[in-house]
Amino acid sequence: MSLPRWTLAAIAAALSAVSAADPVSVRIAADTGGASTRLVLTFSRSMSCATSEAQGKLRISCPEPILPDSATRTLDDPILTGWATEGDRTLVLSLGGGYRRADTFELSNPARLVLDLQGDRGGRAASGVRTPAATLPVVVLDPGHGGVETGAIGASGLEEKDVTLDLARRVKPLLERQGLTVVLTRDEDRVMPLDDRTAIANQNRAELFVSIHVNASKRKSAVGAETYFLSTDATDVEARTLAALENKAYAPPDQTSTPAAGAPDKGLELILWDLAQNSYLAESSRLAELVQREMNSLAGTKDRGVRQAPFRVLMGATMPAILVEAAFISNPQEESRLADAAAKDKIADAIARAIVAYRRDVASAGTH
């Protein structure tokens, strides 16, 4: 879209005229579903507020008057018990007994202040999550698919969901022998939503998230292993914000009545979770390289390389996260390998070796 310059100038002038007038409206959203409690303040225009903590309260002080959409709120959450306004420029958060510390950051377009309130939810951890022994580092293995979601099915009837669980169960003891705690996102044949898989890794404070899959193609000749880390295609902040604003209060009055009544209506706070993996892409890429190198060392495995894709299960992971496609179940020869215990042990060994090598790299680089 190329607009004449005067139009943009007029819009800019109109928008800055807005900023000189009314108080800044603030939409407040709290998400208590994750490992930390996340509070997102979305401002109607750009503004930097300061935070300070004292005596069980966290004060958010803004340079201009603010108008929160909910001035007072009480939450049933051990980390954040509620908030209230104080004067016309300050929001005061009441911290619960589970609160430990706050990480804050700002985002633009639209302007947001994000507070990750870290702490302990006590017995409220999601079911299926194992609280790890205090000091052992945790690796989460994610067997792809499960239950009625079989994943790909080979010509002989072998199902991806069974292969992935089998492989994960073989990797687990190899890592435990190295002094790691290993959590499987599922240890039985059942449906597991993609969000929950990442949530298990986040709630366990996992060091690494490794999703195990096997591939399938309409081309029976397709063979080999490949390792993915997240591409930012689907995490472009601008595009996602635009999509989120499609039917939102902060969007300008709509001149077109689109037939898009069913157009996706997304909360910005949810989008923010999806951006979590973006800060780990370099580490994820390194882990992917190591996994792929070990997969390539297996006899008869074609190297399909390290790739990037907007894979749903990798989004929102707050640690290095990869997805390995160990072989093609749609190729008869590779399918028979995936049915063979010795061959599966070799694949499991390759994945475990890569994880150990990655942790050794990180330790020697002294960045962890």
Add this chain to the structure above:
Amino acid sequence: MSARALLAAAALLLAGCGRTPQAPDQPKEEATQQAAPEASAPSSGSPKTTITLYFPSATDDRLVTETREIMDTARPAERGTQVLVELLAGPKGKDALPALPEGTTLRQLWIGRGGVAWADFSDELVTGLKGGSSDELLAVYSVVDSLTQNVPQITRVGLLVGGRERDTLAGHVDIRNPLPANAKLAPQPSPTTE
């Protein structure tokens, strides 16, 4: 003046400038199927134009192209619809494979703000996929690349199934939000065979 009134004024400016012709056949990207009734109605005997479709390759794990002739139209949603109808009709050459599962139909395509096209397909798009991430990636990007490469007003494509949004088609590729074209899957000049 209230913020809302000013924003309305800004939006009117935007809409007004849409009537300033910049290029004869490039209407505003905000245009939707129903919008801009003054834009040219499709007339029989319109001139033809050539488009490039992206299909999964029969020999490697990328996309290959085939060309088609469609009716020329100034309306991006109409052009996009013709692109997808041709894509759904399947490949003609032996170097390409069908992009989407058999029986899949296009329910609707519209173009929203920000150059985002929403393509709504029938349920076969999900029930017909066999579950591999390779096939899923190629299905998604055959649609995304065919639309973005042939309709200049489209920069991103959102996929819906049966009128609803989904997380993924088969458990891998995130389609909750519109996707841009994927250059990494684009055809190579000299395709390799396996």
